[in-house]
Amino acid sequence: xxxxxxxxxxxxxxxxxxxxxxxxxxxxxxxxxxxxxxxxxxxxxxxxxxxxxxxxxxxxxxxxxxxxxxxxxxxxxxxxxxxxxxxxxxxxxxxxxxxxxxxxxxxxxxxxxxxxxxxxxxxxxxxxxxxxxxxxxxxxxxxxxxxxxxxxxxxxxxxxxxxxxxxxxxxxxxxxxxxxxxxxxxxxxxxxxxxxxxxxxxxxxxxxxxxxxxxxxxxxxxxxxxxxxxxxxxxx
Amino acid sequence: xxxxxxxxxxxxxxxxxxxxxxxxxxxxxxxxxxxxxxxxxxxxxxxxxxxxxxxxxxxxxxxxxxxxxxxxxxxxxxxxxxxxxxxxxxxxxxxxxxxxxxxxxxxxxxxxxxxxxxxxxxxxxxxxxxxxxxxxxxxxxxxxxxxxxxxxxxxxxxxxxxxxxxxxxxxxxxxxxxxxxxxxxxxxxxxxxxxxxxxxxxxxxxxxxxxxxxxxxxxxxxxxxxxxxxxxxxxx
DNA sequence: CGCTAATTTGACAACTCTCAATATTCGTGG
DNA sequence: CCACGAATATTGAGAGTTGTCAAATTAGCG
Numbered sequence: 120x121x122x123x124x125x126x127x128x129x130x131x132x133x134x135x136x137x138x139x140x141x142x143x144x145x146x147x148x149x150x151x152x153x154x155x156x157x158x159x160x161x162x163x164x165x166x167x168x169x170x171x172x173x174x175x176x177x178x179x180x181x182x183x184x185x186x187x188x189x190x191x192x193x194x195x196x197x198x199x200x201x202x203x204x205x206x207x208x209x210x211x212x213x214x215x216x217x218x219x220x221x222x223x224x225x226x227x228x229x230x231x232x233x234x235x236x237x238x239x240x241x242x243x244x245x246x247x248x249x250x251x252x253x254x255x256x257x258x259x260x261x262x263x264x265x266x267x268x269x270x271x272x273x274x275x276x277x278x279x280x281x282x283x284x285x286x287x288x289x290x291x292x293x294x295x296x297x298x299x300x301x302x303x304x305x306x307x308x309x310x311x312x313x314x315x316x317x318x319x320x321x322x323x324x325x326x327x328x329x330x331x332x333x334x335x336x337x338x339x340x341x342x343x344x345x346x347x348x349x350x351x352x353x354x355x
Numbered sequence: 356x357x358x359x360x361x362x363x364x365x366x367x368x369x370x371x372x373x374x375x376x377x378x379x380x381x382x383x384x385x386x387x388x389x390x391x392x393x394x395x396x397x398x399x400x401x402x403x404x405x406x407x408x409x410x411x412x413x414x415x416x417x418x419x420x421x422x423x424x425x426x427x428x429x430x431x432x433x434x435x436x437x438x439x440x441x442x443x444x445x446x447x448x449x450x451x452x453x454x455x456x457x458x459x460x461x462x463x464x465x466x467x468x469x470x471x472x473x474x475x476x477x478x479x480x481x482x483x484x485x486x487x488x489x490x491x492x493x494x495x496x497x498x499x500x501x502x503x504x505x506x507x508x509x510x511x512x513x514x515x516x517x518x519x520x521x522x523x524x525x526x527x528x529x530x531x532x533x534x535x536x537x538x539x540x541x542x543x544x545x546x547x548x549x550x551x552x553x554x555x556x557x558x559x560x561x562x563x564x565x566x567x568x569x570x571x572x573x574x575x576x577x578x579x580x581x582x583x584x585x586x587x588x589x590x591x
Numbered sequence: 592c593g594c595t596a597a598t599t600t601g602a603c604a605a606c607t608c609t610c611a612a613t614a615t616t617c618g619t620g621g
Numbered sequence: 622c623c624a625c626g627a628a629t630a631t632t633g634a635g636a637g638t639t640g641t642c643a644a645a646t647t648a649g650c651g
Contacts, residue, residue, distance in 0.1 A: 185501055185504055187586050188585065188587045189586075191608095193500075193501075193504035195497060195500055195501075206490075207493045207494055208494070210486075210490060211490050211494060213494055216494075216497055216498055216501055217497070217501070239479075239483055240479065240483065241479070242479070243475075243477070243478070243479035243482050246479050246482035246483045247475055247482045247485075247486075249486040250446075250485040250486035250489055251447070253486055253493055254442075254443040254489045255447065256493050257443045257489055257492050258443055258444070258447060258449055260493060260496050260497070261431060261452055261453070261496070262452055263500075264429075264431055264496070264500060264503075265421055265429075265452055268423065268429035270605095270607085271607075301629075302629075302630065303628095303630080311607075311608090312607075312609080313629085313630070313631090314608075314609085314631080314632085315606090315607055315608075316630095317632080318607095320631095321631085321632090333615095333630095350423050350424045350425075351424045427640090506638070506639085507638080507639075537597075537598095538597080538598070539597065547640090548639075548640060548641080549598070549599090550599080550640075550641085550642095551639055552598095553598065553599050553600080554599085554639095556599095557599085557600095569598095569647095569648080592651105593650100593651095594649100594650090594651090595648100595649090595650090596647105596648085596649080597648070597649090598647070598648085599646065599647085600644085600645070600646085601643090601645095602641105602642090602644105603640100603641085603642085604639105604640085604641075604642100605638105605640075605641095606638090606639090606640100607636105608635105608636085608637080609634105609635085609636080609637095610633105610635090610636100611632100611634090612631100612632085612633080612634105613630100613631080613632075613633095614631065615628100615629080615630065616628085617626100617627090617628080617629090618625105618626095618627090618628100619624100619625090619626090619627105620624090620625090621622105621623090621624080621625095
């Protein structure tokens with residue numbers, strides 16, 4: 120499995136968190152790493168656990184959420200491939216406050232935290248990288264918190280705006296793009312119910328901001344979309 | 356001002372973020388630090404700013420919040436004395452997403468970020484400290500997010516429970532303590548309106564969990580208080 | 592005692608969720 | 622190519638929670 124191992128260490132080295140390690144160090148991590156496959160819906164890590172591994176998804180996606188009494192899930196953050204997660208909990212030895220669930224079948228890489236701690240002590244560049252990673256996580260979470268403080272129209276508008284920037288093509292006066300995910304998945308992502316999402320789409324449509332044709336969205340009034348995404352209401 | 360300077364560097368050294376720096380390094384920071392006094396209600400930092408300083412309150416307190424159109428404030432985190440804040444924004448060169456306001460008249464210490472960056476490069480122990488600080492911030496924010504996902508009764512119950520632990524004295528079958536802050540301040544702290552807080556107090560009281568006599572709270576049913584603070588409702 | 596600020600109470604509106612019913616889409620097999 | 626069934630979306634009615642506004646009450650203090 121020498122090739123696999125080489126690949127894995129190169130992979131790790133390509134992740135920004137580990138890019139300050141040299142290849143030998145990455146190989147050491149790769150050697151002690153484990154790779155497992157998890158299907159959509161499986162729980163990877165449970166609330167209150169302490170962790171001795173740091174995790175990365177090489178494929179698939181996941182989410183970290185609180186499970187409220189009654190079964191309601193409050194999303195804390197989404198997990199995309201190639202960005203380590205649960206790093207803070209593992210390195211700080213604290214307990215996971217939330218559940219980590221796989222949302223799309225995923226390949227999960229677990230890397231023991233002990234050698235990572237050692238590298239932090241001995242390698243200042245790596246320690247800086249970890250600091251940068253943690254600060255980045257923090258800033259992302261702050262932004263997420265900001266998103267949460269807005270209601271459904273603003274959250275959807277923000278999503279549509281970002282999506283228009285990254286995947287939009289000109290269409291008459293406006294911009295057209297595909298959602299890129301099922302509406303129920305989008306509702307989940309935005310932390311609202313599919314019903315509310317559907318109503319919010321109708322609302323934006325009736326206000327003339329967008330038009331919706333199945334998974335295809337046409338933004339006809341970018342100005343209003345931006346205002347909405349800042350939390351203003353149409354009539355303000 | 357040599358004594359002041361010595362004091363200031365010793366103060367910095369006592370802050371866990373800077374405890375890995377030696378006294379010379381702390382003196383360098385102390386030399387370039389500025390100290391200003393701000394009154395309650397003043398805005399210290401504005402939304403969208405980039406920062407070239409890291410801040411600490413030596414006295415007083417503050418809060419970081421989003422100002423929603425319409426004027427509603429969504430608290431992101433509270434600032435207590437002796438814990439640096441805005442560190443992530445300053446070190447990462449990103450924009451502050453939120454406003455920082457002084458809530459109790461405070462002495463604000465500003466420390467330039469440039470020498471801190473230098474120390475991070477050259478001093479692995481300090482870089483580790485920064486990483487730990489950032490991870491700790493992240494975990495706090497995660498906990499805060501968890502709090503937010505609960506409704507008013509759970510948030511109040513959590514507060515009362517913590518307060519009972521730290522300031523409670525036995526009282527009959529239960530525990531008695533003073534709130535320690537004005538109810539309007541508590542409402543602010545919990546991110547709800549004073550009206551909702553008042554109603555929630557009445558509700559807990561009518562359910563027989565606590566009794567309220569002005570600023571004095573008697574918890575008569577700790578078991579239910581804990582259940583409530585986990586998000587359960589009384590009848591569950 | 593009287594004034595001001597803090598707190599409580601009531602009525603109501605806004606928003607999102609839940610549950611239930613209906614409509615639409617999409618893939619599969621006839 | 623069409624028909625059927627399952628998954629996905631939409632719509633409607635109603636409930637729950639918190640916020641807003643206004644008024645009443647209470648507490649604190651000179």
